Amino acid sequence: MTDHSLHRRRPPGLSLLAGALSALTISGCASLAPTAAPVAAASPAAQWQAPLPTAARTAARTAAPAAASADAAATPPPTDRAAELKRWWMQFNDTPLAQLIDAAQAASPSVSAARSRIEQARAARVAGGAALGPSVDARAGLARSRVDLSTPILTSATLGLQAAWELDLFGGNAAGLDAAQARLEGAQAGWHDARISMAAETASAYLALRACEAQLAQTTLDAASRAEISRLTGLATQAGFQAPANAALARASAAQGNASLTQQRAQCDLAVKALVALTAVPEPALRELLRPGAQRLPEPAQLSVAQVPAAVLAQRPDLFIAERELAAAGADLTQARAQRYPRIALAGSITPTRLDIGGVSANGTVWSVGPVTVTLPIFDGGVRRANAQAAQARLDAAASGYAGSLRTAVREVEEALVGLQSTAARGEDAAIAADGFARSYRAVEARYKGGLASLFELEDARRSAVAAQSALIDLRRERVAAWIALYRALGGGWDATDAVADASETPRG
Numbered sequence: 001m002t003d004h005s006l007h008r009r010r011p012p013g014l015s016l017l018a019g020a021l022s023a024l025t026i027s028g029c030a031s032l033a034p035t036a037a038p039v040a041a042a043s044p045a046a047q048w049q050a051p052l053p054t055a056a057r058t059a060a061r062t063a064a065p066a067a068a069s070a071d072a073a074a075t076p077p078p079t080d081r082a083a084e085l086k087r088w089w090m091q092f093n094d095t096p097l098a099q100l101i102d103a104a105q106a107a108s109p110s111v112s113a114a115r116s117r118i119e120q121a122r123a124a125r126v127a128g129g130a131a132l133g134p135s136v137d138a139r140a141g142l143a144r145s146r147v148d149l150s151t152p153i154l155t156s157a158t159l160g161l162q163a164a165w166e167l168d169l170f171g172g173n174a175a176g177l178d179a180a181q182a183r184l185e186g187a188q189a190g191w192h193d194a195r196i197s198m199a200a201e202t203a204s205a206y207l208a209l210r211a212c213e214a215q216l217a218q219t220t221l222d223a224a225s226r227a228e229i230s231r232l233t234g235l236a237t238q239a240g241f242q243a244p245a246n247a248a249l250a251r252a253s254a255a256q257g258n259a260s261l262t263q264q265r266a267q268c269d270l271a272v273k274a275l276v277a278l279t280a281v282p283e284p285a286l287r288e289l290l291r292p293g294a295q296r297l298p299e300p301a302q303l304s305v306a307q308v309p310a311a312v313l314a315q316r317p318d319l320f321i322a323e324r325e326l327a328a329a330g331a332d333l334t335q336a337r338a339q340r341y342p343r344i345a346l347a348g349s350i351t352p353t354r355l356d357i358g359g360v361s362a363n364g365t366v367w368s369v370g371p372v373t374v375t376l377p378i379f380d381g382g383v384r385r386a387n388a389q390a391a392q393a394r395l396d397a398a399a400s401g402y403a404g405s406l407r408t409a410v411r412e413v414e415e416a417l418v419g420l421q422s423t424a425a426r427g428e429d430a431a432i433a434a435d436g437f438a439r440s441y442r443a444v445e446a447r448y449k450g451g452l453a454s455l456f457e458l459e460d461a462r463r464s465a466v467a468a469q470s471a472l473i474d475l476r477r478e479r480v481a482a483w484i485a486l487y488r489a490l491g492g493g494w495d496a497t498d499a500v501a502d503a504s505e506t507p508r509g
Contacts, residue, residue, distance in 0.1 A: 050417035052305050053486075088487055089199065091301035096289050097206050100279050104202040105195050107280035114191040121184040128180035131173040134165035139351075152358035160351025160366075167346070172338025179331035186324035189494070193317035196492030202278050203484050206298070209271035211477035212264065213295040218469050219264045222462070223257035229448075230254035233455065246455045253459055297476050300483045303490065305417070313409050315491035322398075322405040329391070329398040336391040340384045343375045412489040419482030423475055430475045434468040441465035 089098055105111055141158040168174055233250035236242035272290070276283050306312050313319055350367040377384060444461040447453035 048305070048309060048414065048417060050414045051421050052417065053302055053420055088301065088303065088493070089203070092298045094293060094298045096293060097203060097298055099289065100206055100275060100281075101199045101202050103279040103281055105198050107278075108194065108198045111191065111194045111198060114187070114194040118184070118187045118191055121180065121187040125177070125180040125184050128173070128177035131166075131176060132168060134163050134346075136161055136163045138162075155356040157354045157356075158351050158366075160349055162347070162349040164345060164347045167344045169344060170338040170341050172335045175331040175334035175338065179328040179335065182324045182328040182331065186321045186328070189317040189320045189324070189496075192492075192494045193321065196317065196488060196494065198278075199492065200484050200488040202275070203298075204481060205271065205274045205278055207477060207480050207484070209268065209275065209290070210293075210295065210297045211473055212268040212271050214297060214473045215470060216261075216264045216268055217295050218466065218473070219257075219261050222466050223254075223261040225445075225462070226250075226254040226257035229445075229455075229458065232449070241451070242455075249455055249459070253462075297473075298480060300480060300487075303483065303486055305413075305486070305490065309410060309413070312413060312490055313406065314496060315494060316409050316489075317491060317494045319402075319405055319409055320496055322402040326395070326398040326402050329395040333388065333391040333395050336384075336388040340377060340388065342377075345373045345375070347371060347373070409489070412485070416482055416486035416489050419478065419485065423479035423482055426475055427479070430468075430472045434465075434472040437461070437465040437468040 089101060092098070138159075138161055140160075141156075143156050145154050145156075146152070147154075166173070230247075230250040230253065233242055233247050237244055237247040272283065272287065275281075275290075276286055279286065281289070348367075348369045350365065352363070352365050355362045355364075441458075441461040441464070444453050444458050448455065448458045
């Protein structure tokens with residue numbers, strides 16, 4: 001009789017399982033590479049469209065190649081530009097402004113939240129790194145037992161170590177670490193971005209207050225002049241030299257001047273309260289700090305701008321954050337895809353044991369290597385596939401977000417450059433207009449007091465003079481605001497190496 005037991009065919013299920021395991025193991029790595037959706041216009045233009053702040057760089061855009069090369073040689077390197085931006089606030093020579101920026105950065109909830117995000121990202125990176133290595137647990141046990149009443153008590157004590165390690169065959173755990181590292185670097189850049197934004201916001205609020213004070217000074221002079229004209233017109237009316245209608249018009253003008261003065265004071269008070277909210281400095285102390293330099297608008301130094309937009313955009317922390325989030329999304333996709341393939345885990349333990357029964361003791365060591373566990377996903381209702389699809393969608397969204405951030409950054413720089421060009425072009429005309437209307441008003445006022453001009457002529461000259469002076473103050477404020485916007489658009493002195501270098505150290509302050 002022939003024994004057919006050794007020639008039995010393997011069950012079909014085992015053959016399919018072995019074939020699937022081999023196929024997945026061989027082809028798995030080839031399909032793990034993330035692919036982002038194509039992003040249109042994901043790189044900046046070759047040069048700025050708006051003129052640069054200095055005449056030399058503006059001319060260099062249309063000059064001959066040799067002249068352009070000479071100008072490029074004179075352009076400060078990126079490290080010098082970053083240092084220039086970091087020192088920029090000190091070049092204002094405005095002590096209250098520097099103190100307010102420091103106070104605002106220290107009290108800012110956004111800066112504090114950014115610091116907390118760094119701690120979260122650092123903890124996630126530690127967890128991601130731990131997934132690549134084995135885990136070791138200690139375990140201890142103590143048991144006392146008796147089989148029946150006729151046998152002595154058995155006491156056993158164990159103290160051992162148990163280790164487990166999942167092999168990272170398809171790079172899922174390594175991708176998780178890469179994602180955590182990218183997000184940590186992005187969080188570091190986010191802390192710098194929050195500080196830069198807070199500095200620019202505080203400077204803008206401070207500028208608004210100083211411009212308001214300058215307008216208040218002009219409004220005060222105007223209200224006093226209106227009151228004096230009203231007084232003189234009233235006296236002239238009583239003496240019969242002016243018509244009662246002129247006296248009524250003068251009183252109305254004086255009342256209007258007082259109303260404008262009250263409104264301007266309220267605006268300045270609101271500007272102070274905005275600074276209180278930003279800096280957390282008590283209002284009495286803040287007003288005392290602001291007393292020096294009242295009515296004087298800050299005067300910033302010029303900033304150098306690289307002719308190549310890519311060199312400028314590399315200094316922006318918000319773009320670095322978007323790029324790091326894109327890298328993290330790609331790593332997340334690799335990790336999600338790896339979950340669809342087999343996993344191999346190793347385990348082992350060593351446990352010294354002491355037994356004590358009836359006064360007799362024995363020591364020994366129990367150890368084991370294994371089991372080696374192979375986990376092959378077969379059916380999960382489409383969960384792993386859905387997770388990979390969601391990760392791919394997040395990668396596409398991150399790519400689109402990066403392209404959008406890039407366009408926004410270019411727009412902000414271009415807008416700041418246009419603002420600087422516009423205010424510079426209007427500055428001389430605005431100053432001439434303010435001086436001319438002021439001279440005209442003084443001349444009409446003298447003629448009015450001499451009885452050679454009507455009150456209507458005086459009021460018309462006053463309106464023109466006040467409007468021209470107000471426009472000049474607004475223009476000066478607009479120009480400083482354009483410099484502040486350019487500072488922020490250029491990245492505020494941040495450098496990409498800051499985030500990488502700080503990835504192992506949380507910034508303080």
